Amino acid sequence: MSLSRRDFARVSGLTAAGLLLPAGVAAAEAPGLGRDPWREVPLILARVCPPRFRRKDYDVTAYGAKGDGLTKNTEAFHHAITACHRAGGGRVVVPAGTFLTGGIELLSNVELHVAEGATIRFSTDPNDYLPLVLTRWEGTLCYNYQPFIYAFEQKNIAITGKGTIDGDATNGPWPEWRAGSTALLRQWGEEGKPVEERVMGVGKNMRPNMIQFFRCRNLLVEDVLIKNPAMWSLHFVFSQNITVRRIEIYSTNSQGDGVDLDSSSYAHVHDSKFNTNDDCVVVKSGRDADGRRVGIPSTHIVVERCKFSGRWGGITIGSEMSGGVRKVFCRDCEINAPDYPGRYPIKHALYIKTNQDRGGVIDGVHLRNVFGQNVEREILFVSMFYQNGGTKGFFPQINNLTIDRMRINGGRIAATFRGFPQSHIRNVLISNSTFTSITEPNLIEHTDNLVFRNTTINGVVPA
Incomplete structure (x- = not known):
């Protein structure tokens, strides 16, 4: 398998002095007990700026989505997000109703807005999270099922609204998968097996995370209820400038x-x-x-x-x-x-x-x-x-x-x-x-x- 655009060299080549830390910030700095470390907090918060978006809405129902809890809306979400992204950005709106879907991939300059009374409910079929994507699974890089919501090398992204994002992972195969092929992945990580050869997915039973931003920047998650993930709920990897506010996470069903x-x-x-x-x-x-x-x-x-x-x-x-x-x-x-x-x-x-x-x-x-x-x-x-x-x-x-x-x-x-x-x-x-x-x-x-x-x-x- 080739890394293609998900090129691991672009990740492994980063250093603490590179993309993830602004110029002039020394990675080795550490306050001693003789000074007040809290003086740095206003400086940190001044550098965290939530993204803003174009005032244009893209209602998923206009792209064929049905909030009946039965229709699988994966293609409708894809078309709405793609149209929003290609037009320069805006809000992809999920109105009241229950919208069943497979994996959602977010793109730059897109705000996914889950309105009050709306639920995005994810499919319990693992095939709905293919093809495999580059991810970090409990600290080890590999290819695995796509997280339920995933963004890769994007910027200016948000998930907002007073609605619900429901992984529905009390159902389907997720509770039975448990540790899956964790031992094999650990072995590959220790041996330094090339990341493009660390292929999990079908037959390996490695649960996908709920929401993952991988090497992204300028991110906002606000107001939503996130519940019933298959694994971790909200996972930021190699990312920068992150705001999470006024959310609730209910993840008592899993390693959540x-x-x-x-x-x-x-x-x-x-x-x-x-x-x-x-x-x-x-x-x-x-x-x-x-x-x-x-x-x-x-x-x-x-x-x-x-x-x-x-x-x-x-x-x-x-x-x-x-x-x-x-x-x-x-x-x-x-x-x-x-x-x-x-x-x-x-x-x-x-x-x-x-x-x-x-x-x-x-x-x-x-x-x-x-x-x-x-x-x-x-x-x-x-x-x-x-x-x-x-x-x-x-x-x-x-x-x-x-x-x-x-x-x-x-x-x-x-x-x-x-x-x-x-x-x-x-x-x-x-x-x-x-x-x-x-x-x-x-x-x-x-x-x-x-x-x-x-x-x-x-x-x-x-x-």
């Missing part, structure tokens, strides 16, 4: 992360709600040898005013972080809100997970005014021993973490920090915070310069 920012930069996720079967907002950058080869970090990310409910982490880094993660900020977010309890309680407010298979550097993760209740396990869980710590000897680095004004009532452990003897966690400041109804003591291993300042656990100042 909320928002995954994967080797992507300058992102603002805000005023959104997450009810997931996995992590809520996740920062990633590739897995193991394949992630190190590509070597593109995720950087300059701001998450604020969100509500987190889910089986694992609220704000999560990893585990696929081999390309590095830098300058992540999360503030004014609520864990397990009484008015938004979710199907599962969050296990960790902050969840940083990696191991010695990953390598890579996490440098500069900052939380402020994160509050909530009834965290199931460790509130702050930072560990290099994910999946028993791995075996390959690529020891990761975790440096420069700050947690300020956190208020959590209920949890097993307030803080677990576990580094390796060969690679300590360094520079952690927990300040102005209160943790109450905690049942077990902190667990701290191989962590240097951990400071508790004006902070109590069950009313006691930590040693």
Whole structure:
């Protein structure tokens, strides 16, 4: 199989100093504990600008779409999006009704507007997501089924509206596929098998993501309800200038992360709600040898005013972080809100997970005014021993973490920090915070310069 326009060399040739970071931004920058890292947030937000679109509507029903929940509208969506794109852009409008479809591919300068009362419901037939496309599957590049909504090397794209995007993945083959051929793909990634030869798809049972933007820029997702994905819900890969606002993700049916920012930069996720079967907002950058080869970090990310409910982490880094993660900020977010309890309680407010298979550097993760209740396990869980710590000897680095004004009532452990003897966690400041109804003591291993300042656990100042 030839890469043709989906040429992997155009992806693997990117570096942290190349397309994904603006000129003058040094990838190795990391604030120490002696200065306030939050001074950079206004500068990051000034660089995140949602796209604007031509004032011209393209109603999918004008291209033959029927909102009866039975007619398959794949061709109608394709024709509407293509016409909008070729005319210079505008809004492709999905009106009230239930519109069944196969895969949707978005193009530059197109806003897909799902109106209130409208539902885009995706087919449960895997053949409706062919031909295979270049994707990143849990941190490893390959060819797989097209994500339900996919954009490749496009710019100025939006998904908007108060309607619903329903993957319908409680039905069809998706629940039975589970891990599929994950082990084979991992092997190919470790061996450095050429990406064009990593062909998954038919017979490999690798679930497609719900929405994926691959090497795109100037992106907006707002107001929609995204539910029932086959896998991750909203996945940004090698992308830049990202705004996610006022959305709700309901993904309790699958391995359903909320928002995954994967080797992507300058992102603002805000005023959104997450009810997931996995992590809520996740920062990633590739897995193991394949992630190190590509070597593109995720950087300059701001998450604020969100509500987190889910089986694992609220704000999560990893585990696929081999390309590095830098300058992540999360503030004014609520864990397990009484008015938004979710199907599962969050296990960790902050969840940083990696191991010695990953390598890579996490440098500069900052939380402020994160509050909530009834965290199931460790509130702050930072560990290099994910999946028993791995075996390959690529020891990761975790440096420069700050947690300020956190208020959590209920949890097993307030803080677990576990580094390796060969690679300590360094520079952690927990300040102005209160943790109450905690049942077990902190667990701290191989962590240097951990400071508790004006902070109590069950009313006691930590040693």
